[in-house]
Amino acid sequence: MTNQIASIIEADVVVVGAGPAGIHAALAAGRGGAKTVLIERYGFAGGMSTAALVYPWMTFHTTEGKQVIKGTGQEMVDRLTALNASPGHVRDTCGFVHTITPFHPEVYKVLAVDMLKEAGVRLLFHSFVDDVSVKDNSINGVTVTTKSGRIKLKGRIFIDTSGDADLAYLSGAPVLQGREGDHLTQPMTMKxxxxxxxxxxxxxxxxxxxxxxxxxxxxxxxxxxxxxxxxxxxxxxxxxxxxxxxxxxxxxxxxxxxxxxxxxxxxxxxxxxxxxxxxxxxxxxxxxxxxxxxxxxxxxxxxxxxxxxxxGTQIGIRESRRIEGQYILSMHDVIEGKRFEDVIARSGYPIDVHAPSGNNVNVSWIEGDGAYDIPYRCLLPQNIDNLLVGGRCISTSHEALGTTRLSPSCMATGQASGTAAALAIKHNISPQDVSIKELQALLYQNGAILD
Known part of the structure; x- marks a missing residue:
């Protein structure tokens, strides 16, 4: 295979990575009227939830049982339940959190694609991003390697839901990795x-x-x-x-x-x-x-x-690269249950850091009402104007990543990034200039919980 481009695809929004964040980002962007393409290296959707058997989803609730994540994530659960592929939210019988959400991964793979196609999203499976073109602090295209040659995708807004901040890293946006000091990450697990x-x-x-x-x-x-x-x-x-x-x-x-x-x-x-x-x-x-x-x-x-x-098709990865965004969510923000004016998602999962060395898991519980806010600024990288992120690679500290990395949280930040991208396309502005009030109103309208 040569390095020549075999074909070019043009879109409003290009999403990289079809894990829980990417599915919901593409779904929100497509439903928002943006011409959306979703790129995925495997032949199926689901990311860590399917390829690495990250099961069940935990959690949509606080430790006291208050639901703080709904939106398209809850819609996905409801549709799985209607297909007898999930019992919905059930009690966590080890008692770590209040509820967990089992699902049938093979049905989930099919349902995710059905929902994406309903929203008009174009899917490119078996496609691996290996090059990013940047000009004047904006991405103008990404190139993927495929069985049918190299394909260039031109877009107006790009969303990195790769889990590893691949798109942000290749674009030159600043990224972080691991804990401060030694940069060691949480361990990998083959489930x-x-x-x-x-x-x-x-x-x-x-x-x-x-x-x-x-x-x-x-x-x-x-x-x-x-x-x-x-x-x-x-x-x-x-x-x-x-x-x-x-x-x-x-x-x-x-x-x-x-x-x-x-x-x-x-x-x-x-x-x-x-x-x-x-x-x-x-x-x-x-x-x-x-x-x-x-x-x-x-x-x-x-x-x-x-x-x-x-x-698992591949080993499960809890932590790799994440962006150094316009705000870095900290451990104290999570523990204190901090509220932000630019909230775009909430979560009730405690900080759960599997030790980079040693045999323990370090847990920190959320105070107050048991939930914390994720601000929009955590989805915005530095230096690249038309890029959003969602899921595991949003801007957090090593410790705070111990909660934002969980699948329901990724669904929520994915929905927020896709909604913001659709708004940016609608108004012909950059994601940084999206009205927080308008973004929050749309998220509310589509079932998200922000208070």
């Missing part, structure tokens, strides 16, 4: 599913041995609840003494009645934007999957007949 699990036996064991499980587990209510999540088996994990820096067993039920999603492998010290590190992470992650599955089958009650049913 996997097991079938043949006797969840009734698991639940009975939890009820009989509460001291072996997370202290916030709703033990008194457990007999009457669907067992959605399990966190603990501390004794079993300690006795196994596996070479994995985790301190407990963690898994979630579904989507099938005898199936669980296991979140226990941990790959530390590698860079999710470095191809050789990613290659090594995939190798180590898959070896850890076999190790953990063998441990669970041998040691955990209810897993005697279990076997691996699915492993």
């Amino acid at each position: 996997f599913r097991m079938r043949g699990v006797n969840l009734s036996k698991v639940k009975a064991y939890i009820i009989e041995h509460p001291d072996e499980f997370y202290h916030k587990t709703p033990f008194d209510e457990l007999p009457d609840l669907y067992l959605s999540a399990v966190q603990g088996f501390y004794k079993h994990w300690k006795e196994a003494d596996l070479p994995i820096k985790r301190d407990q067993v963690l898994f979630f039920s579904g989507p099938e009645a005898d199936e669980v999603l296991v979140n226990m492998t941990r790959i530390q010290g590698l860079d999710g934007t470095n191809v050789e590190d990613l290659t090594l992470a995939e190798e180590l992650g898959r070896k850890q999957v076999l190790m953990v599955a063998d441990f669970m089958k041998r040691s955990l009650p209810g897993f005697e007949e279990a076997s691996i049913s699915q492993v």
Whole structure:
């Protein structure tokens, strides 16, 4: 293949990355009347929710149960529920948050595409952005490599929902990575599913041995609840003494009645934007999957007949690059439940930082009403006038990313970025000049919660 451009596509809005943020960004832009193209490197939508098996979605609510994320994210849940592909929001039976939202990933892949096409969004799957053209602080085109040659996409507004700030980085916008000082990021995890699990036996064991499980587990209510999540088996994990820096067993039920999603492998010290590190992470992650599955089958009650049913298409990445935007959301902003005049989304998920080194998870809870604001300025990079971001790569500190990276939060910031892009196209202005009041009114109109 040569470097020549095989074809050119023109659009109002170009969105890069079809994860939870990208789906909702493209959906909002398309519904807002903008001619929108969504680029995705895989052959399906969903990003980490599908390719890396990030399941279930958590959370649309505060720890007290107040819903703070709706909009197109809630619409997606409602449509999945109507298709019998999600029970909706259910209690988190490990008690870490109030609700989690299971979904069937294969139905989600199809529904996401249906909704995007309903909104008039053009999809380019199997397309990898490898070049960005910038002139006078504006992106005038991106080039993708495909099976049918290189394609150039010209747009007026671009949205980076790649998760890794790929578009922002390639455009020359300033980016951050990892924690301050050593730049280490949260570890990567290869997730996997097991079938043949006797969840009734698991639940009975939890009820009989509460001291072996997370202290916030709703033990008194457990007999009457669907067992959605399990966190603990501390004794079993300690006795196994596996070479994995985790301190407990963690898994979630579904989507099938005898199936669980296991979140226990941990790959530390590698860079999710470095191809050789990613290659090594995939190798180590898959070896850890076999190790953990063998441990669970041998040691955990209810897993005697279990076997691996699915492993992620790729390793799950919690943290890589993020933009250094016009405002950097801080840990204190989150913990204090800070309010902003330019709020475009809220979240009730606590700060949850998987240690870049060591075996623990550092959690900080939100004060006040249990939710915090995400300001519009976190979606606006420096130096590039026609670029917005949504999802995992918005402008935050390393610690604050421990909450904004969660899928429902990504859906909300994605909807906001797509809505802002459509407004910028409508008024022929840059995203920086979009009226906050008009943006907020449109988000309200389309179901978002901002107060």
